[in-house]
Amino acid sequence: MLTEVVAQTIREHGWLPDGSTVLVGVSGGPDSMALLHVLHRLAPRHDWQLAAVHVDHGLRGEASREDARYVKARCGEWGIPCEVEAVNVRSRMRAEGGNKQAVARELRYDAFYRAAQKWGADTLALAHHADDQVETVLMRLIRGTGVSGMTGIPFCRLWKGITIxxxxxxxxxxxIEAYCEEHRLQPRQDESNLDTAYTRNRLRWEIIPRLERINPxxxxxxxxxxRLxxxxxxxxxxxxARVMKQVVERRDDESCVLLVRPLLELDVALQRRVIKLILNCLVQDRTSEITMDAVERVLEAARSDHPSIQVDLPGRVTAVREYQRLWLSRKTGTKGERQISYxxxxxxxxxxxxxxxxxxxLTIRLKEGNAFPLKEAGKTAVFDADRLQHSLRVRSRRPGDRMRPMGLNGTKKVKDILVDAKVHRRLRDRIPLVLHGDEIIWIPGVVRSDWAPVTKQTRNTLVLVWEEDLP
Structure with a gap:
């Protein structure tokens, strides 16, 4: 049954014409072993040339080495050439940092590419299945994906000249497991797939079964x-694609310059799509899904009345607004790079x-009445909560910023306030300013404004607590 399902899928998508050379990524688990076995059975019908690649990430000690021996032995039994490559995930993380799963994926795909070049394969078959798709869509939804993220894992994509x-x-x-049992494949089991410390495993073993009780x-x-x-x-x-020419002034592999006015003239749905497409192309951590929160932060910078703003985004991408241009670019890490604003x-x-x-x-609490703790962890400011009319935000200082310090009966430049407070010049751009709408109401550890003071008539109190991370 599984063999015919795979054969039909390959026919429907027009994959693997007769005589194709296909590389199969094989971990030794049930999914990849079933896929390799099915393609091995189908290969004589179409004169396919199969090769396998197994990547030992070195994360599970002897179990990892046993996986490699198992894959090598099975491929030998079936007459399939097999490339086994060991990579050192921990060493790469020590040298460059990063998320363990992301680093493992990057090294694994590098090994796939080398094996494809060795065997002359222009197609790489991977064993992601329907449950992987469900989990991926849910993970993206939880992280705040847009509609495009709901498409999940693609059936087919082009990567470095190779069709996956x-x-x-x-x-x-x-x-898949029934197929493995039927054909006595005895695949390897990775115990880390049971570890619910990983989000995907929590979804697999805890969340999805509960949702199936609501809808089987x-x-x-x-x-x-x-699919929709x-x-x-x-x-x-x-x-x-139709509107990109209207809004993109300049684009290369490292950056993209957008014209703010034409961008904002688009329907808001198109604005989001344009920004997300560009961010996904620029993100350096290729496993990061650009969330709609990141997209909205870029659009807020584009819509702002302030001409100069910088927003730092996931995947080492930065957005800089300078008057009527918006730069989206990969961070270079160059020393002395000017920090405009956050x-x-x-x-x-x-x-x-x-x-x-x-x-x-920053922690924000609401309390009834006008009494509040005199001592809170960190730096504290209190306001009359019923005076809240706009959203609260935090940003860095900007040229010309002014506020109304409590007791001054007038405004004062933020720069002068920080100078008077003896805040070192190099630290001033990293001092948070708390805003109510466009009004600066608090500089933690320095001064609060005269906005919304707590009085005897206050019925509800807004308590803001700023805690600095220890180095």
């Missing part, structure tokens, strides 16, 4: 939604948010 195909993407895990066909519903999103994404790509998204009230740009965390 996923023939099992419509097949569920239980079908929950996974099928997610797959249908993913993929179809609609094709239409959206055409619309984005502005946060609207803050949760109540809630807590990490602000790594300022090396700290």
């Amino acid at each position: 195909i996923r023939p099992l993407l419509q097949v569920f895990r239980e079908q 066909r929950f996974k099928e519903a997610i797959l249908t939604h993913s 999103a993929a179809d609609e994404e094709q239409w959206w790509r055409k619309q984005v 502005i946060s998204p609207p803050l949760p009230v109540p809630g807590s948010v990490d602000l790594p740009f300022f090396n700290g965390r």
Whole structure:
């Protein structure tokens, strides 16, 4: 049954014409072993030349080495050439940092490319299946993806001149495991797949089973939604391509310059699509999914009345607004690079948010009455909560900033306030300014404004607590 499903998928997509050379990524687990076995059975019908590649990440000691020996032995039994390559994930992380799974994926794909070059394969078959698709869509949804992220894992994509195909993407895990049992493949089991410290595993073993109790066909519903999103994404790509010439002034592999006015003249849905497409092309950590929060932060910079703003984004990408141009670029890490400005998204009230740009965390609490603790951890300011009319944000200082310090009965330049407080010049751009709308209401550890003081008539109190991270 599984063999015919894979054969039909390959026919429908027009993959693997007769005589093709295909490289199969094989971990030794049930999914990849089933895929390799199915393609091995189909190969004589189409004169396909198969080769396998196994990557030992060196993360599980003897178990990793046993996986490699198992894959090598099975390929030998079936007469399939097999390339086994060991990579050192921990060494790369020590040298360059990064997320373990992201580094492992990067090294694994590098090994895939080398093996494809060795065997002359222009197609790489990977064993992602329907359950992987459901988990991926849910992970992206949790992280704040846009509609495009709901398309999930693509059936096929071009990568470095190699076509990556996923023939099992419509097949569920239980079908794959049944196939392995039927054909006595005895695949290897990776115990880390049971570790619920990983988000994907928590979804797999805890969240999805609960959702299936609500809707037994929950996974099928997610797959249908993913296919619909993929179809609609094709239409959206055409619309984005149509307007890119209107808004992009200059573009290369490292940066893209947008014209602010034409960008803002587009429908807001197109604005988001344009920004997300460019960010996805620039992001340096290729496993990072650009969230809609990042897209909205870029658009807020474009819409701002202030001519100079900088926003730091995931994946070592930065957005800089300079008058009527918006630069989206990869960070170079060059010393002396000018920091223009940072502005946060609207803050949760109540809630807590990490602000790594300022090396700290801001906690916002609401309390009944006008009594509040005199001693809080960190630096504290209190306001009359009923005076809240706009969102709260945190940003860095800008030229010409002024505020109304409590007790001054007038405004004063923020620069002068920081000078008087003896804040070192090199630290001033990293001092957080808390805003109510456009008004600066608090500089933690320095001064609060005269906005919304707590009085005897105050019924609800807004308490802001700033805590700096220790070095």
